[in-house]
Amino acid sequence: MRNPSILSAPPSASPVTPSTSPLQAKGRVSARPGRPLFDACQIGVVLRAVLFVEVVVAVATMFLAPTLSEWLLLAATVTGGALPATLVWLLATCGLKRLLARLPVPVQYGAGALLGALSALYGCGLLRLTGVVGEAPWLASALAGVLFAGLMMAALVLRARGQTPAATTARLEELQSRIRPHFLFNTLNSAIALVRQEPAKAEAMLEDLSELFRQALADPGESVTLADEIALAERYLAIEQVRFGDRLRIRWDIDPAADDARLPPLLLQPLVENAVKHGVEPSPDGARLRIRTERRGAMVLIEVVNSLPPLRWADAPLPRGHGIALANVRDRLRLLHDMQAQFNAGMDQKSYRVRIAIPAES
Structure with a gap:
């Protein structure tokens, strides 16, 4: 295995160079070279x-x-x-x-x-x-x-x-509610089932799981790059792809010009997990998931869209979430980018769309 230590975090994180793709950036968290004591550029x-x-x-x-x-x-x-x-x-x-x-x-x-x-x-x-x-x-x-x-x-x-306690609380919430015990159990079961038939897939799944835990336990600071978040989301969805197979249909529309935008750590992963939980899990037919990034002038747009399951097989309406993850994302964006950040989430015809706009950084 490329990284046999499941819960180990490296002593330091190396920055991702502009030429590094999200998949090549696995396990890395970008650190800013220096931060002023006060920032009046908002x-x-x-x-x-x-x-x-x-x-x-x-x-x-x-x-x-x-x-x-x-x-x-x-x-x-x-x-x-x-x-x-x-x-x-x-x-x-x-x-x-x-x-x-x-x-x-x-x-x-x-x-x-x-x-x-x-x-x-x-x-x-x-x-x-x-x-x-x-x-x-x-x-x-x-x-x-x-x-x-x-x-x-x-x-x-x-x-x-004031951003420090919020970031710490958010990371603890991720450890307790986002990397859930039943998710770990399902992933290990899927890996066990693959060990004999497809050992390479089982190894890749365990490596992705290891990286998810390593990133969750690391302390990357108040912000990371969008490229880092995309790489982490790719690992998470690689695990879910093995679990759901053809029921999970993913489309990536990634703009490399948006990769350097800064956002709070572990921000994209709960949005992607919500899309899987509410779009794929309840549906025998599965769902479509689209993740899109785009740079428009001085702003970067991030969209997570998932199709919603029909109710033809359900005896009762499907349960709705409490919106805790969405509220957490909204609050952390405001702490980091203040009034420059925009956050919208809601129904869009037969899909659920989360749209984020943040400042782009060169």
Whole structure:
């Protein structure tokens, strides 16, 4: 066997090179070379930062303006400097994200605070050059920029730390409910049945099962590549293909340009397992399963579609799932990609379709 250790996890994971196909990437989990302490390159972060600044400006100017008209004028004036400064800070920290990722944590905080001060001075300079203010409060503006940067960095760090318990909980849920004991029992029975007649198939099945457990027990971090997830799904479906035979009809439409997109680990496997559980298992005729990936500009689309079994042989309606796996996938996508991630699941004529859209990474 290529990997005789069923439950062993390697001490480290090697990244998958762009030329590596999903099948060649078996057993590998890509690791990012470096991650910044805070990440301002998401639409949700930009919208929240702008809203936060506008609220602060609106509340602060209320103390200085006795009437509504004066308050509106003063708020508009301050916004003319605060909003450009905010956008400059967001653009600067986003553009320098890779550089900041290589720096020690205290230096990243210091760089973020310095960028905040410079951005605030830029906004103050705009007001001075346009003649909106006569005497420019340079020192107050710089300190306000440092304060804003500190608050933003603290919020982004707390949000990033919030991903850790969710990822840990999700991995434990996968171990307890996705790699189920009855699934292991059925797989081993199928392998035993193949040992004498087709030993090569039995060996391949056990290797795929070993890899599934190894990946589930490994700690790949907060994200992996789509290519890694596709490779893991191929192993899982290879096991189910032996189990169901012609009842499981799989179609792969994989776009290599989408392979580098990042998503939470063990995200695709429960979707594929749901498709097998609700599409193939209840149907004597089996079902069709389609997995499609496609890169469209700056976004990557992922679809898992399975045909649904008719009820002509059932005495009662087929049981429906509780949607726990779908809710888990949705929450983990939001944690990783915030407002840039899209998730839709539901009936599509005689099929059930799960559609995910995430940012593409070059």
